[in-house]
Structures are given as C-alpha cells and as structure tokens.
Amino acid sequence: MIVLKDICKVFNRKGTKVEALKGVNLEIEKGDIYGVIGFSGAGKSTLIRMVNYLEQPTSGEVIIDNKNLGKLTAKELRDVRKQIGMIFQHFNLLESKTVFDNIAIPLVLNHTPKKEIERRVNELLKFVGLENKAKAYPDELSGGQKQRIGIARALATNPLILLCDEATSALDPQTTDSILQLLKKINEEYNITILIITHEMNVIREICNKVAVMEKGRIIEKGNLLDVFGDPQEETTKNFVRTVVHDEVPQVILDEINYEDNNSKVLKLKFIGENSKKAILAESCSKFNIQPNILFANVTELQGNILGNLIVELKGRKEDIYNAHEFIKDKNVKTEEVINYVNNNWITNN
DSSP: OEEEEEEEEEEEETTEEEEEEEEEEEEEOTTOEEEEEOOTTSSHHHHHHHHTTSSOOSEEEEEETTEEGGGOOHHHHHHHHTTEEEEETTOOOOTTSOHHHHHHHHHHHTTOOHHHHHHHHHHHHHHTTOGGGTTOOGGGSOHHHHHHHHHHHHHTTOOSEEEEESTTTTSOHHHHHHHHHHHHHHHHHHOOEEEEEESOHHHHHHHOSEEEEEETTEEEEEEEHHHHHHSOOSHHHHHHHHTTSOOOOOHHHHTTOOTTOTTEEEEEEEEEGGGGGSOHHHHHHHHTTOEEEEEEEEEEEETTEEEEEEEEEEESOHHHHHHHHHHHHHTTOEEEEEEEEETTEEEEEO
C-alpha cells in the first residue's frame, strides 16, 4: 500500500545543507495502523509529507498503491492525493465557515453535486458523533470536537489512506483516548490504512499494530508492536518503551542483592502473549527446588496481548539454579541474567 524506498531528503537553508531523511525504507500494508515515533527533529513530519508528495525526495522512491509518485503526471498525482486524507495537530479548520462547510471543502473542490455533498457530510457528522453541530463554528467547539471535524473532513472523499500528524498531542488524555478509538473504528469499518506520526508511546501502544522508531533522519528500529515493546534493541526505543512499561525497583531492595553469591542468580524475565498466562516460574522452582524472591513485577496490556516483566532472584544450589534457568528459557521466555545495577540501569548478560 505505502512503500518508501531509500528516501533521502536534503534541505538547503541559508547555504547550509540539512539532511532531514537519510536512506529511509518503510513498507506499510493495507489495513495497517502504523505508528512512527521519534523526538522533535527526528524527521517524522518530513516523512509523512513524502507519502502525499507534499515534499518530494531528493532521492528514492515513493510508491502508493503500486504507483510510483515520481513518475506520475500532475493530474495523476492529484488523483492519488484524493485517496489520501490528512488530519493535523492544530485541526486546520476555517474559522469563518460552519462545521458543515468545513467538512464539505474537499467535496466542493471535487465538484461533487450539492445533494451528494449534503448526504455525505451528514453521514460523516453522524459517524464522528457530532450530527448536532452542523451549523456551529469552530470557535464554539472543544479541542476534541474540532479534531473530530478534522477527521470527518479527511474522510469526505473516501480515502484509502489516512495520515495523522501529531493528531492527539494538543488534546488532554481522556480526549486523546476517544480520538484514538475513533481512528480504530475508521480502520475497522472502512479498512482505511492509517499512518500515525507521534512522540507519545501511549498512542502507539493504544492503537498501532506496527511501529517504526526514528532518530536523526533514520529509522533505527521497526516491527510488530509486541516485538518492539517486548524486546527493544536501540537505546532510543528502550527509552520510549520505558515511558509505558516501567521496570524500576526500589533502591532499598537493590541494596540487599548480593550479585556475587554463587547460590543465587538475579534474572530479568519477559513473558509475552500466551507465556504470560502460564505458571512457568512456579513450575521451574518447584521442579528444581528453588526459592524465588520476586523483586519486581509489571504487566502491560497491548491491544489484547499481555507483556509481563519480572525481576526475580533464584536461590538454591548452583546446579539447580542453572537447571531452573534453562527450563525457563526452553519455555520461550526471554531471559537476561542481572549481574549488577548501576546508574539506574540493569547490567545484564543475555
């Protein structure tokens, strides 16, 4: 559906070249809700503007629904853009027009018949739950209502793709949740592919099935939501994941651990999906006569899947500890041996 191949983008600013994107490769399949996360300046907004060709790459290819945008005529490019809706952080509504007229803008520009405009706008107002606001003006609406109108406008031409550029960052948490649920409904009922740009990991956690992490113009990590949350590889990804999945242990407990004790071993365990529902730790300790000392436990729900983080000290004979550790690994639980805790970070051996 959306393919970015070796995308580079260089801006010339006062005689200085700035590389906004550096060899970006990304593939988004039809029906995905794909999240791209990164700090300010990572290149997220430049990337999303590549998808509708508001920004053209310095090099590389943008392919939408099997069409290479760089090879299209101006008319063909306009036709592709009609299939791509976009919603913005600050709504971009025209204050001088009513809610009805704001939603109707794309239809008017497409020379849609008046009766069809009325039918479609009323249909969308009902879909976003604001059918009683047709005659209101944007300054009479809350932030969440404005974003719903922005979403309705983006859906007016029945797009195949919906681009969301920091669409919830100006909203409070409760309103953000309602907007995310609306986007999920759009994806499910209309089968619209959604690309979300954000700096909020909670947005990724709540709605996306896939995620890419950007840093300094590059994609440094990407994959399925559960894989990235469950086993982040890059430090930036780990920092984002920590905002949602916390694994802090009180210092008073850390101070009591003797990492050099041959009759104990501290393990960091991750239980993902079906493994989180099984008593694997209890089974291993019972089987090998091990005493477990649970130092920390955390469970995170990721769209119906469970990610469990557990830090546990196993006490017993060295051979039994080894066998218990191997038993846990054989059950497809990700394990790391903790050999120290320094500067608020676990020092581990994989």
